[in-house]
Amino acid sequence: MDIQTLAAEIPDADQTVIEEIDFISNGKQFLMFNLGKELYAVDILCVEEIRSWEEPTKIPNAPSYVKGVINIRGLIVPIIDFRLKFDVCAAEYIDSTVVMVLTIETDEATKTMGFVVDAVSDVIDVQDDDIRADAGFVGSIPQENVQGLVNVNERVVTLLNVPALQHVDV
Amino acid sequence: MSVDLSQFIPSFLEESFEGLELMESSLLNLEQGDDETINSIFRAAHSIKGGAGTFGFEHVTEFTHLVETLLDEMRDGRREIQPNDVELLLVSVDCMRMMIEAIRDEGDYEQSKIDDTYKLLEIALNQNNDTSTPTESPDDSKDKQSSNATWIIEFIPEHHLVQTGNDPILLFNALADLGEVTANANCKELPAITDIDPEELYLSWELTLKSSWATEQDIKEVFEWVEDECQLIIRQDSKLAQDGEVKQEVEQQREEVSTVATSFEENKTPSIDVNEADKEPASAKSSKAKSEGGSIRVGVDKVDSLINLVGELVITQSMLSELGNDFNISKLERLTSGLEQLLQNTKELQESVMRIRMLPISFAFNRFPRLIHDLSKKTGKDIELVLKGEQTELDKTVMEQISDPLVHLVRNAVDHGIEPSDVRVANGKPKKGTIILDAYHQGGSIVIEIRDDGGGINREAVYRKAVEKGIIDESTTLSDSQVFELIFEPGFSTAKEISDISGRGVGMDVVKRNIQALGGRIQVESEPNVGSTFRVNLPLTLAILDGQLVRVGNETYIIPLITIVESLQVKPELINRVSGDMVLYRLREDNVPVIPIFKLFSLSAEHESVENSLLVVVEAEGLKVGLMVDDLLAQQQVVIKSLKDNYHDVDGISGATILGDGSVAMILDVPGIIQMAIGRKMQIGVRQMMSSIEGVEA
Known part of the structure; x- marks a missing residue:
């Protein structure tokens, strides 16, 4: 198939119907994922890609939650298991296990890291006002990694603070 | 605009x-x-x-x-x-x-x-x-205020002015923007018609500018680009009288200047010394700044060859994709040859790209003539510097990092190597000392030699000093080369007096460390009254290395080929177990400590006992050790990728690379592994000690 036929199949810009995309004025979109029975979410703009689990190359003497490194288009990317790191639930590696590749941008550096999660579920719109502080919330996840909590239907979702994940590998 | x-x-x-x-x-x-x-x-x-x-x-x-x-x-x-x-x-x-x-x-x-x-x-x-x-006096401000003044500008261009792309007409037009201009051409210099070179300019002009606001600065700006190719005299018609005043002022200034100058002469030496002392941290800082960004100037030929190669690659690619359109088994042969061509192209492309990063070592050598000039003045020694192999090419990063160690070695050669002229003459040597900087390629690495024809290293002095400093024991007998190695020990300096050129006792060990950090090594040879040679061996580039792939359990590791002495199948009768946990392997005359990688990296291996495994004997920091591996795989060039970009440094690992199948393999850091093994031994020792103490207490 040559490029002309491909191009012909692409609809013109003004013909494209914009639907199913919610424009939100005062908030962000978050990608929701499961760790065991709990729900978490990260800022969708930080998500580079989602890959299926593959056995990474081990890093000698690394902590148990650092599963190793993989090659993503020439980048050496460490894989960290959220479930083990945050001590949320047992870590199984099955067909539905996925790796969420995040770009973590801070003033110091930009890092790309992969995080093992049980499943990626949904994209949610979160207004800034809906985020509740996690006052009094003491779980196994360090406070600086939590941005806040948000209610989605009957469930409570923990929003993770992506820049704070920068030093999650130590 | x-x-x-x-x-x-x-x-x-x-x-x-x-x-x-x-x-x-x-x-x-x-x-x-x-x-x-x-x-x-x-x-x-x-x-x-x-x-x-x-x-x-x-x-x-x-x-x-x-x-x-x-x-x-x-x-x-x-x-x-x-x-x-x-x-x-x-x-x-x-x-x-x-x-x-x-x-x-x-x-x-x-x-x-x-x-x-x-x-x-x-x-x-x-x-x-x-x-x-x-x-022109630094402040032209006094010229700035002006009334409706008339400027007279004598513009006498040199004959070749137009050849440098300047056109008087354009200058006059620019001048006309400042005010009303009249120009009078002077044709005195015009030669006879037969002698005229059409590309030369024989005219000069006297211009009159009437302007209410233009300053001398404005006029100068117009002529800024030609001021070195012409005589330019700018004067203001009404202000001719002021000239005398200016002259007087000048006289006064000159007097002031001469007093300052004498005081400066007195201060001259110390102020330069301060500068020298500060130089090292400063240059370290600058090289860091450089490595972060910076640009490379690349010869057009290098870029052209790159473009040619890309052209070939595109041809191969289109050939292969055409082949893939309707492939059947009869075309297998063409496919194989196509793939071979692709391999060839990629290889050449890789080499060309690497060549872009390569610069001739003259970039690093260029600072030495000045250094020698200054140092020989300061020490009063007569020294000639000979540079050889300046065109030898080296990776830019390596070059930046090797510069400072080289400076140190050259300073050392001047200070400790070359003797004062009278001593030289007394020893029957030419009065002028010679330091030779030589660079050449050897195998996959570059060798830089710093040779001097000085007194050589005083073996006895070094030995005594080392004993004195507690670096070695008095009873130790050492070969010459082992003694010379001692000068790279931290805190070692034999200079009788600490001079500001060298001899702070920090230096040679730092030099050695820097060179090792680049994956290189340094050797020293010396003969009394003949001179010393420091030989620095460096990898050509930091981006690619020749590696030996080995397997430990399920993992593949890469050992840099440059560190490998030999690989061998273990013969059980040559294994010795000494001092508790240590395993030594008899390699001809040497006893080589065995480091089981699987233990060090907490893995499980196929062969966990020394008897059945393979040993890769590696050398680093003058130590030979045997690394225990399960299997030897291919040898290949690998591209070094940093782990630090997205993770952090790992003990015993110098980086990672991507293998042909897309998987990641770790590159072993041999000196680091030796350090780890030594540290581990110590930990075990401490643990044993602790448990024995506990035992006593119980």
């Missing part, structure tokens, strides 16, 4: 540094009547001045202008080239460098040094030509 000039500042800085280097090296080679060299120095100064003016770095422009004026006098033969002037120019180059570095780092510079040198330059200029007005 406004152009954002700031985007050009980095290239201005780069060009300026190149210019300064050129000025420095040319000044050192300057001889009387050597017009070509003076011209090139002058050109370098001139373009720095021009650039600085464009970007509004007034202080650089002003300073460089003086330097340029001095050079101009030399160029025109109005001034003899004297050692003093050359010395002054060298100091000026330092000042210019300091100012430009300050611009680059957005930092400060020593204003006092600049001022002192500035004044010395003015004095030098005035001495030569008392009648000449001392260059």
Whole structure:
């Protein structure tokens, strides 16, 4: 198939119907994922890609939650298991296990890291006002990694603070 | 139209540094009547001045202008080239460098040094030509206010003006923007029609400018680009009377200057010393700044060959994709040959890309003539520097990092190596000492030699010192080369007095560490009364390495080929177990400690006992150890990727690479592994000690 036929199949810009995309004025979109029975979410703009689990190359003497490194288009990317790191639930590696590749941008550096999660579920719109502080919330996840909590239907979702994940590998 | 000039500042800085280097090296080679060299120095100064003016770095422009004026006098033969002037120019180059570095780092510079040198330059200029007005005075502000004045401008261009792309008409048009211009051409110099060279300009002009607001500065700006190719006299009609006043002021200034100059002469030596002492941290900082960004100047031929290769790659690619369109088994042969071609293309492409990063080592060598010049003045030793193999190419990063260690080695050669002239003569050697810097390729690495024909290393002194410092035991017997190795120990210095050139006792160990950090090694050879040779062995590039792939359990590791001495199948009868946990393997005369990688990296391996495994004998930091592996796989070149980008450094691992199948393999850091193994032994020792203490207590 040559490029002309491909191009012909692409609809013109003004013909494209914009639907199913919610424009939100005062908030962000978050990608929701499961760790065991709990729900978490990260800022969708930080998500580079989602890959299926593959056995990474081990890093000698690394902590148990650092599963190793993989090659993503020439980048050496460490894989960290959220479930083990945050001590949320047992870590199984099955067909539905996925790796969420995040770009973590801070003033110091930009890092790309992969995080093992049980499943990626949904994209949610979160207004800034809906985020509740996690006052009094003491779980196994360090406070600086939590941005806040948000209610989605009957469930409570923990929003993770992506820049704070920068030093999650130590 | 406004152009954002700031985007050009980095290239201005780069060009300026190149210019300064050129000025420095040319000044050192300057001889009387050597017009070509003076011209090139002058050109370098001139373009720095021009650039600085464009970007509004007034202080650089002003300073460089003086330097340029001095050079101009030399160029025109109005001034003899004297050692003093050359010395002054060298100091000026330092000042210019300091100012430009300050611009680059957005930092400060020593204003006092600049001022002192500035004044010395003015004095030098005035001495030569008392009648000449001392260059445009720094503040033209007194010219700024003007009424409806008439300016008379005599513009006498040199004959070759039009050849440099300048056109008087354009200048006059620009002048007309300032006010009303009348021009009178002077055809006196016009030769007979038969003698006219159509590309030469024989005219000169007298221009009259009537303007209510133009200042002398404005007029000068018009002629800025041609001011070195013409005689330009600007005067204001009504102000002729003021000339006398100016002259008087000049006389006064000159007196002030000479008093300052004498005080500067006294301070001269100490102030330079301070500078020398500060030099090292400063240059370390600059090299760091460089490695973060920076650009490379690449020869067009290198880029062309790259383009050719990409062309070939595209052809191969289209051939292969055509083949893939309707592939059947009969075309297998064409596919194989196509893939082979692809392999060839990629390989060549890789090599060409690597070549882009390669620079001739002369970039690092260029600073040494100046260094030797300064050092031989300071020490009073007569030293000649010989540079060899300057065209040997080396990776840019390696070059930047090797520069400082080399400086240290050369300083050492001057200070400790070369003897004072009287000692040399007494020993029947030529009065002039020689230091040779030699670079050449050997296998996949580059060798840099620093040879001196000095007294050689005093074996006895080194040995005694090492005993004194507690580095070795008195009873130890050492071979010559082992003794010479001692000079790389931390805290070792045999200089009787600490001089400011070397001998702080930090140095050789740092040199060695820096070289090792680059994956290289350093050796020393020395013979009494004949001289010493320091040989630095470096990998050509930091980006690619030749590796031996090995398997430990399910993991593949890469051992840098440069560290491997040999690989062997373990013979059980040669294994010795000593002092508890340690396993030694008898390798001919040596006993080599065995390091089980699987244990060190907490893995499980196929062969967990030494008896059945393979040993890869590696050498680092003068130590030989055997690494226990399960299998030897292929040897191949691997591209080194940093783990630190997205993770952090890992003990025993120097980086990672991507293998042919897309998987990641770790590259072993051999010196690091040895350190780990030693540390581990110590931990085990401590643990055993602890448990024995507990046992006693129980």
